[in-house]
Amino acid sequence: MEGLECLVLQGIYHLNAGSPRRAWLIFRRALSIGQLMGLQKRSASAISPNARNMWHLIVRGDRYVALLLGLPAGSCEDKYEADENFQNPAIDKDDLFQRKLSEISLRIIERNQSENTPVYAATQEIDELLETLGKEMPDSWWEIPTHISDERSQRTSKQFDRLMVQIWYFQLQGLVHLPFMLRAATERRYDYSRFSCLKACREVMWRYLAIRGLNNHSFCYKMVDFGALTATVALFLGLLDPSQSAENSHQRDSDRTMINGVLHTMEGFANNTNETIAAQSVNVIKSLLAVDQQSTGGNGGNLRLTIPYFGTISIVRPASNQSSRTEDANPNMPVFPSPQSITVGQNNPSEPWKGMSPSNHNPMTFPTVSFTSCQFNPMVPEQPVIADFGWADVDTLFFGSLLNTDIDGNWMFQ
Numbered sequence: 001m002e003g004l005e006c007l008v009l010q011g012i013y014h015l016n017a018g019s020p021r022r023a024w025l026i027f028r029r030a031l032s033i034g035q036l037m038g039l040q041k042r043s044a045s046a047i048s049p050n051a052r053n054m055w056h057l058i059v060r061g062d063r064y065v066a067l068l069l070g071l072p073a074g075s076c077e078d079k080y081e082a083d084e085n086f087q088n089p090a091i092d093k094d095d096l097f098q099r100k101l102s103e104i105s106l107r108i109i110e111r112n113q114s115e116n117t118p119v120y121a122a123t124q125e126i127d128e129l130l131e132t133l134g135k136e137m138p139d140s141w142w143e144i145p146t147h148i149s150d151e152r153s154q155r156t157s158k159q160f161d162r163l164m165v166q167i168w169y170f171q172l173q174g175l176v177h178l179p180f181m182l183r184a185a186t187e188r189r190y191d192y193s194r195f196s197c198l199k200a201c202r203e204v205m206w207r208y209l210a211i212r213g214l215n216n217h218s219f220c221y222k223m224v225d226f227g228a229l230t231a232t233v234a235l236f237l238g239l240l241d242p243s244q245s246a247e248n249s250h251q252r253d254s255d256r257t258m259i260n261g262v263l264h265t266m267e268g269f270a271n272n273t274n275e276t277i278a279a280q281s282v283n284v285i286k287s288l289l290a291v292d293q294q295s296t297g298g299n300g301g302n303l304r305l306t307i308p309y310f311g312t313i314s315i316v317r318p319a320s321n322q323s324s325r326t327e328d329a330n331p332n333m334p335v336f337p338s339p340q341s342i343t344v345g346q347n348n349p350s351e352p353w354k355g356m357s358p359s360n361h362n363p364m365t366f367p368t369v370s371f372t373s374c375q376f377n378p379m380v381p382e383q384p385v386i387a388d389f390g391w392a393d394v395d396t397l398f399f400g401s402l403l404n405t406d407i408d409g410n411w412m413f414q
Contacts, residue, residue, distance in 0.1 A: 004030055004037075004054055011061050018222035018277055020309065024065040030058045031074040040075065056099055063105040064168070067175070068309050070374050072113055078103045086136045093137065094158075098165055100133050104172060126176050127196065134169065142166065144210045164221070167207050171227055174200035178234060182371050185241050198238045198255075201231040205258055212265045222277050225266065229281040230310050232262050236288045240315065240369050256292075259285065291315050311373040
């Protein structure tokens with residue numbers, strides 16, 4: 001059992017260090033050893049409580065990383081005793097909440113791995129599970145702490161763990177709806193997915209700002225920066241949606257303020273710690289803001305952004321904007337015949353949804369956006385795809401810091 005505990009700690013270490021593939025291999029090794037030891041047995045009386053808790057930790061870690069990497073789960077069974085429910089006053093609700101999140105992670109993995117086209121029904125079922133689970137925890141549990149001590153105590157550890165579990169919850173909520181978010185621009189039945197995804201992204205970003213604002217130097221978790229980046233990217237894509245009415249301009253301004261807040265926080269963190277993922281996230285966010293119409297006065301260019309374990313985003317400006325960009329360009333600047341290639345070393349969850357009103361914006365002034373997920377099978381022919389769009393005026397960014405971290409040592413990847 002001590003050996004399994006060492007493997008779990010090693011997996012958590014690599015995950016915190018930003019090496020998800022190494023973490024996945026270690027968790028999968030621990031999962032195999034645990035199965036050989038019989039830890040997956042149905043009856044809780046067949047194994048000790050410590051062994052059972054260890055098995056839950058292994059399964060939780062495996063599913064977390066498998067979802068991130070777009071891989072199948074190593075274990076597809078979840079066993080609960082009759083007294084393991086939120087109505088039991090003696091139950092550890094925090095632990096049960098995490099087990100339920102692990103179970104929902106499995107549902108998302110199975111949906112993403114499915115080759116069946118009608119997956120929106122499964123998405124709605126998973127969303128209902130998340131909403132029901134979120135209501136099981138009291139409002140006080142969802143509060144974001146304003147101060148966490150630097151002391152190494154169980155109380156401090158519990159505060160951090162709760163904050164990380166909240167981020168996990170909202171990350172799952174965002175991942176559930178992300179494949180359908182952009183489709184809301186042309187299909188109104190996906191408006192709820194757009195609303196839920198963007199709301200979850202805001203919750204993740206609020207908690208990221210809280211974590212980085214605590215100035216607790218004993219905290220190290222690079223995947224938080226990556227999670228904040230993906231949430232920021234998804235929220236930015238929401239700003240480019242022309243289907244929203246002028247009534248939502250206040251929300252758009254608020255989202256831009258939050259994006260700039262995350263950018264400022266990451267810049268300060270990267271400058272003080274030389275943190276690679278945060279520094280490269282800053283470059284990505286700045287490139288996105290350069291495309292934003294209101295951030296650049298309409299002179300932003302095209303962009304193709306590839307983020308490992310997330311997807312590829314293509315943003316194309318209308319022809320009028322691109323011609324304006326070319327005319328306004330400095331004639332003394334060199335002209336490159338090929339694309340510029342930038343390799344960057346790699347509130348309340350139960351808030352009701354309100355329908356969106358028709359847009360008053362001119363869609364011709366908004367860019368065309370295409371998103372291809374790394375985790376979700378392509379939704380052809382419903383998902384719009386941009387085949388070719390003037391590559392001489394496109395910036396190609398590759399966020400590869402997590403890949404580079406995993407390649408350190410004797411790793412070889414093609």
